[in-house]
Amino acid sequence: MEKSAETVGSVDLKPPASDVGALGWIKTNLFNTPFNSFLTLLILLCLYKTVPPFIKWAFLGGVWFTNGAQCKVAEGACWSVVTQNLRFILFGFYPYEQQWRPAVAIVLLIGFLLYSRERRHWNRKLLVAWPLGLAVMGFIMRGGIFGLPVVETTKWSGIILTLLLAIFGLTAAYPLGVLLALGRRSQLPAIKMLSVIYIELIRGVPLISLLFMASVMFPLFLPEGITVDKILRAQVAIILFTAAYIAEVVRGGLQAIPKGQYEAAESLGLDYYQKMRLIILPQALKIVIPPTVSILISAFKDTSLVVIIGLFDLLKTTQVTLSNPEWMGFSAEAYLFISLVYFAGCFSMSNFSRRLEDELRT
């Protein structure tokens, strides 16, 4: 004690032992006040009551590769409902012997997504590669070339449909939303008014009603003999809907850019498009990455609403599986599985956006 008094000021002292190490961490973070101590104990109790039973149900007592009858006598979870029906849940009514084709398409897609995650890979080639890649996936799925039998889009279902609606929905809605946001701030009254009307009308109705309109009402307006693919109609509805929300978020970002940035860009002689593309949008879009990703994530999940108009996405194929008498009653397991699939998608998006934000910080 006396010794430390002498050395104060000349030597850095170690913090008291109670503030370092695991014990110190627990003390300062979990038991620093009576109320926090109470909360910590409460949470520990909850964990004790839920985690061991869950592990017992899911893993210790769970069965993985049995038939439905054996499941009914098992003590724990019946993961067999997923494993035995996996191909139907993922690929739906796509012809059974041809299901390697959607599998290849998905692997390609995931490859593309993983490659595009790295910002240093972003260049003009990648921009061209994307539409080409998507077209190749489309041809693999649709067939009709290289001796692949044709599979009509009406048979496309399961995770394929979910991914299709999500990928095209999000990539088309984003630029459309940006254009609408620019339109809403345009100096030209006609463009401004059209953008406002569009955004407010679309935001004023639920996605479900748009989907109904696309599937039921829209065909009534078409001349006889002309049909538009049902998936395409749902796709367009999702794009139009999501774009309106993106537009409002982007508009917020545009408003956050100081007037001086516009003036500096203009006084260099940049024209409107250069000013927006090089100066204003890069800053505005960066500011709104977090809310934009929120919209994209909820749009991804909202694709499951297409069950309403009779499309068989991942959620619907799962429901169909569960309506089979052999597998009735195992909905908890099946829904946990598709929750995991959706979670993987949403979590990667949110992870990607966080990384992007870090990399763009200047």
Added chain:
Amino acid sequence: MVQSTASASETIIEIVGLHKWFGDFHVLKDINLQVNRGERIVICGPSGSGKSTLIRCINRLEEHQRGKIVVDNIELTKDIKNIEKIRTEVGMVFQHFNLFPHLTILENLTLGPIWVRKTARAEAEEIAMYYLEKVHIAEQAHKYPGQLSGGQQQRVAIARSLCMKPKVMLFDEPTSALDPEMVKEVLDVMIDLAQEGMTMLVVSHEMGFARSVAHRVLFMDYGQILEQNSPEEFFNNPGHDRSKLFLSQILH
């Protein structure tokens, strides 16, 4: 004093009968001004007198309602192509620098040459480095504006304008947002520029600067040019009562 290089012959900016309103507020009233190539003009006057508005009209950051502005033989009209052409010839330096925060210093400088002048990137970077040397800041080329001090940012802003090889430079209170110890480094750069014969319109209350480089000092108040004089005359023997009052306020 810097030697006068203005040739009386060649007019680069001509403003005739200029009026401007913000709504009902008559901010510029019958402004007439002729600037010759190589001439350096300092504009001063109380806050709110319309100094910024006047120089912002010259590159159409503000639109005027009446009168005529001709820059380098191009009249400013609603024609956006005309406006963009004039803007490439007229550099502007702002009070708050207005650098592009998402681009490096070098990218800030090459943006105009590459996209407006269609210069090749390598050449644009060469030009940029030349002007960065000139404003004594070349070693910062790969930093972002947020990493620089105010004085450094303003020197970058000047270099950014110079990369466009403008015929006229407009400065709107370039040193009034700076900490006192950084004012000199920016004024030094502007004096260098003056010595090379750049045509300059500078809104500033830096009297030392006005005395050493200006050919003319304009005094504005209530949206009018109340006095035009040589710097010596203006500071030693102001001709207008408002000028006298204004000088007595800023000099004490």
